[in-house]
Structure formats: structure tokens, C-alpha cells
Amino acid sequence: MDELQLNPLYEKVISDLLEKQYSVVENFFPLEEVLELRQSLLTKYDDDQFKKSAIGNWTNEQVMKAVRGDFIFWLDEANCNAAETRFFSRLNDFVDYLNRTCFMGITEQEFHYALYPEGTFYKRHLDTFQNDSRRRLSIVCYLNEEDWQPEYGGELAIYIPENGTERIENIYPVQGRMVIFESSVLEHEVKPVKQERLSITGWLKTRGEVIF
Ligand SMILES: O=C(O)CCC(=O)C(=O)O
Ligand SMILES: [Fe+2]
Structure with a gap:
């Protein structure tokens, strides 16, 4: 095993996770890579490659629309473009670090692009609700234009249990x-967006049973 170089950015994420079960970092991916991913998302979206998101086994469109309104495109690591390859390569470096320093046992990952059209949202939920207990960490990186304003809405609200009550962190x-x-711990929600909202979202998963 090669010697592990201490990585201050990864260490910050790990200590945040230990302390409060979430972390927010601004420069995980260099700006040019964020812009490339944004471009690549938009190209696929314009090319009609996105699908309406679904929730578990719910097939009723109206029910689904009342819960989440985003469109998604699942990425295939074995078959992706240069920008996505760079994304996965940074991500895999991070996963390797997590596994080596925290013995996280991450063995799998799944990522999709997401686009929330104006007026859509994603109601409060837990990311392990789809009968998949293997989701360990949820990761979202935002691919919006540089001038996102608070009046555009679309904040991610994380509900944090605190002293028997609840605190909301708006991001x-x-x-x-x-x-x-932490996918199985923190409930969260995407507030209604007033401006198209883009992201790449995914889950780091451990080996384990899928519970039905
Ligand atoms: O886009 C976000 O901020 C969160 C999205 C989310 O909660 C999900 O896709 O499960
Ligand atoms: Fe979620």
C-alpha cells in the first residue's frame, strides 16, 4: 500500500462529517471542471437524454410530481466523456482516502445529473428511502451559473436534530x-426553484443487503 499523503480538504470533510454529519465545501472541483460538467449536462438535456425522476416504485405521475419535479440522467462511469471521467477520477481519489483513513468500506457509487425546471422542488426525504440501505454518503455538486441569488430559491434545507428539537441549515x-x-441520517429537501437549477448528485455505497 502506498504511503498516504494527508489531504487537508478531505480531512476537513471527514472532521465535519464526524462532528455534524454533513459538510459543505466550495472548491472540491476546480472551476473549469465544474463548467465542463455544466456544459456536458446541458448538452445531454438539450439532446432529450434526461428522464423524469421517479421515487422508489411509485409510478403515479401526479404523486411523483407532488414529491419531486427534477429530471435526471444517470451516469455510467465505464462510458462517459472527458469531463465526467475527470469527475469520477477526483471522486475515486476521495473514496480511496475515506476507505483508507476511516475504513468506510465504500464499494460502489451511483451518480446522476439533475435539472430542476422553474417551479419544481423535492419534498423532505431521506436518501435511503428507496429500499437501499447501502447508501452511506450523499454528495451533491451544483452546476449553476455563477450568480445564483437567494431570490432564485432552490436551497437545500437540511433538517438537523438538535437538543430534542430541529434546526434547519439552508444551503x-x-x-x-x-x-x-450521511444518507441514512439527515432528512433534507430542495425548496421550490425560481430559476433552472443544475447539479450532479450521487451516493457512495457500502456492500450490504438490499432490504425489501
Ligand atoms: O440537489 C440537492 O440539493 C439535493 C437533491 C436530493 O436530495 C436528492 O436527489 O436526493
Ligand atoms: Fe436527497
Whole structure:
């Protein structure tokens, strides 16, 4: 095993996760890579490659629309473009670090692009709700234009249990910002967006049973 170089950025994420079960970092991906991913998302979207998101086994469109309104495109690591390859390569470096320093046992990952058209949202939920207990960490990186304003809405609201009550952390989807949190612990929600909202979102998963 090669010697592990201490990585201050990864260490910050790890200590945040230990302390509060989520972390927000601004420069995980260099700006030019964020812009490339944004371009690549938009190209696929314009090319009609996105699908309406679904929730578990729910097939009723109206029910789904009342819960989440985003469109997604699942990425295939074995078959992706240069920008996506760079994304996965940074991500895999981080996963390798997590596994080596925290014995996280991440063995799998799944990522999709997401686009929330104006007026859409994603109601409060837990990311392990799809009968998949293997989701360990949720990761979102925002691919919006540089001038995201609070009046555009679309904040990620994380509900944090605190002293028997609940605190809400509101995180705006500013360009290049990455949020990482414990999938099975923190409930969260995407507030209605008033401006198209873009992201790449995914889950780091451990080996384990899928519970039905
Ligand atoms: O885009 C976000 O801020 C969060 C999205 C989310 O919660 C999900 O896709 O499960
Ligand atoms: Fe979620």
C-alpha cells in the first residue's frame, strides 16, 4: 500500500462529517471542471437524454410530481466523456482516502445529473428511502451559473436534530459548491426553484443487503 499523503480538504470533510454529519465545501472541483460538467449536462438535456425522476416504485405521475419535479440522467462511469471521467477520477481519489483513513468500506457509487425546471422542488426525504440501505454518503455538486441569488430559491434545507428539537441549515446551490452528508441520517429537501437549477448528485455505497 502506498504511503498516504494527508489531504487537508478531505480531512476537513471527514472532521465535519464526524462532528455534524454533513459538510459543505466550495472548491472540491476546480472551476473549469465544474463548467465542463455544466456544459456536458446541458448538452445531454438539450439532446432529450434526461428522464423524469421517479421515487422508489411509485409510478403515479401526479404523486411523483407532488414529491419531486427534477429530471435526471444517470451516469455510467465505464462510458462517459472527458469531463465526467475527470469527475469520477477526483471522486475515486476521495473514496480511496475515506476507505483508507476511516475504513468506510465504500464499494460502489451511483451518480446522476439533475435539472430542476422553474417551479419544481423535492419534498423532505431521506436518501435511503428507496429500499437501499447501502447508501452511506450523499454528495451533491451544483452546476449553476455563477450568480445564483437567494431570490432564485432552490436551497437545500437540511433538517438537523438538535437538543430534542430541529434546526434547519439552508444551503444555496451556488456554482461549484459541494455538499456531502450521511444518507441514512439527515432528512433534507430542495425548496421550490425560481430559476433552472443544475447539479450532479450521487451516493457512495457500502456492500450490504438490499432490504425489501
Ligand atoms: O440537489 C440537492 O440539493 C439535493 C437533491 C436530493 O436530495 C436528492 O436527489 O436526493
Ligand atoms: Fe436527497
